[in-house]
Amino acid sequence: MNAQDGISPEIAEIDRIVARARKAQAAFEAGASQSLYDKAALAAGWAIMEPTRNRALAEVAVETTGLGNVPDKITKNHRKTLGLLRDIASVKTQGIISDDPAVGITEIARPIGVIGAVVPSTNPAATPANNIINALKGGNSIVVAPSPKGVASCELLVGYIHAEFDKLGLDCDLVQMIAAPGSKAKTQRLMDTVDRVICTGSQNNVQRAQSCGTPAVAVGAGNVTVIVDETADLQDAAAKIAASKCFDNATSCSSENALVVVDAVYNAFVAAMATEGGVLVPSSETDGIIARLWPDGHLNRSVIAQDADKMLDALGMAGKVPEGTKFLAVETDGIGSDHPLSGEKLSRVLALYRAADFDDAREIATRILAHQGAGHSVGIHTNDDARAIGMGRDLPTCRVIVNQAHTFATGGSFTNGMPFSLSMGCGSWGGNSIDTNLHWRHFVQTTKIVRETPPREPGLDEIFGAYWSEVGQ
Structure with a gap:
């Protein structure tokens, strides 16, 4: 334990990662523009889609997890990322995203902050890439917690993203990961200290995410x-x-x-x-x-x-x-x-x-x-x-x-x-808060500017007339 603050070295490690992520995200948001967010998302997309990198990621994934096969992982990395980039290409996630004079409401997109993403070994490149792209598109930073077998793929992916960030002058602390050795304690600390948890993987992880106290978007089991x-x-x-x-x-x-x-x-x-x-x-x-x-x-x-x-x-x-x-x-x-x-x-x-x-x-x-x-x-x-x-x-x-x-x-x-997503919400039937595919909207929140409008208060007859005519008052 650290005598000064009473926490273990592995917990202190997570706290340092999250602190860097917060600092990077604050600067990212302070200099915000839609163009900046879009370029950051594209940088992460190209990091996984560039053919030589894609193959390397697929080969490392199969070698280290023992799951799947290289040609199909190459296809998955490419198609899932390309489809996501198509989906978000024209989406506005910064500044005023809607303005309705009829109701007097202007809606402004805001980042959530620091995202903590728990990802599985079955898709150790495609799933974190999907989360990272969505997070950056919304102006967030993100820390990925890979499964033990997925660490090597995640390290390679994050390295490729950082190489693209260097071209743009972006802070590499916007995208980080929990390095090996991982542990439940590290993942728990991450979930406890970020602003939103995104969890795809074992039902044990899903249950921990949904009970950690941090707002969480988790997905259910397939069969x-x-x-x-x-x-x-x-x-x-x-x-x-x-x-x-x-x-x-x-x-x-x-x-x-x-x-x-x-x-x-x-x-x-x-x-x-x-x-x-x-x-x-x-x-x-x-x-x-x-x-x-x-x-x-x-x-x-x-x-x-x-x-x-x-x-x-x-x-x-x-x-x-x-x-x-x-x-x-x-x-x-x-x-x-x-x-x-x-x-x-x-x-x-x-x-x-x-x-x-x-x-x-x-x-x-x-x-x-x-x-x-x-x-x-x-x-x-x-x-x-x-x-x-x-x-x-x-x-x-x-x-x-x-x-x-x-x-x-x-x-x-x-x-x-x-x-396009690798995480499917299962609604109340699967114990989830979402019933849609995980997508960009789960990585953004909004502020509403609310103005006074002419009154639109209905009379009781307008509301209850048909009901009263059927059953009486």
């Missing part, structure tokens, strides 16, 4: 269930599910974890899936898969986010499946804590449920969400849009992804209107 109904284009659905499930070896919280296929097209869909590299594991072999996927009650690290050949070998399926197998669809009908296939698997393994009809499929999907993943998202492959609307009305979910590769669609796509 995506996708319905394939009898009206779907089966080949199109199979191709999109395969591409989505296999992308970056299923590291995304938006990767399909369960398929629910109606009986009328079950066999035809299984055949279509086979042409895309998906192999059916019949229910008679389910217990063997479960035993190898959860050998000690925890997910097998030899399976999590691994290439297909390594995954098949770890599950004892090598040589038992056709050459070119990309993923497994394991038949099951169990849901709940005693049926681990109904939960998130972080691997190229799907649970496959056979439903009697669409109503049964909806019921199965609802039960899976009640077990895990409520609020995050579900998908449907269908030619009946009314079914998607119905799911949106009735299921505990913030997103219904229709006829799309789920991983690519949920967090924003160039072919849909969702904001």
Whole structure:
């Protein structure tokens, strides 16, 4: 302990980082202009998107975390960042952002201050970059707390950002990170002392963020269930599910974890899936898969986010499946804590449920969400849009992804209107304060200038007239 102030060296380290971040942010805001904020965001974007740097970040991520694969991480780093920069390009985050004479209110955008971002090892470059870009766009400074396995990628990213900042004469203390060795105590101190916490990662981290006393934006757990109904284009659905499930070896919280296929097209869909590299594991072999996927009650690290050949070998399926197998669809009908296939698997393994009809499929999907993943998202492959609307009305979910590769669609796509993000709010169903994709608006606050206007007080008849005519006074 430090005898002078009674705090430990690791806590003192965090306090120094946050103090530098506050000083840098104050100067950033004092010299504020939209152009300055935009250039800072672009600098962070180019730091990850420049092709040589992007590849280096992807290679370090796979090498140090053992999760995902290099080509897909390159794609993810590029597309997620490019999409975010497109989303925020024309957004005004500094100065007067709205002025409505009719109500007499002028709204001024203001930074939040110092952002503390807790980020996962599954996307150790793309997620911090997304948070950093949004923070800078809003005039904030940011301190990133990476997971232990994500430290090397985060260090490399921050170094690249600082190199871009040097070109602009920006203070490098605007973007900092907690260096190794990390600890829960350091992360807790960061969350306790910043102005807003942004948390993506384990539910333990999310719970700590939401109870730290600092305003926090945290996101819920994924466990995506996708319905394939009898009206779907089966080949199109199979191709999109395969591409989505296999992308970056299923590291995304938006990767399909369960398929629910109606009986009328079950066999035809299984055949279509086979042409895309998906192999059916019949229910008679389910217990063997479960035993190898959860050998000690925890997910097998030899399976999590691994290439297909390594995954098949770890599950004892090598040589038992056709050459070119990309993923497994394991038949099951169990849901709940005693049926681990109904939960998130972080691997190229799907649970496959056979439903009697669409109503049964909806019921199965609802039960899976009640077990895990409520609020995050579900998908449907269908030619009946009314079914998607119905799911949106009735299921505990913030997103219904229709006829799309789920991983690519949920967090924003160039072919849909969702904001580009790597963090999906899950609403009250997932224990979150937001039900949207994390985006720039969560990194800005506003001051309202309120002026007097002519009175607009209604009479009681205007408000209660229709009600009184129906039920009386």
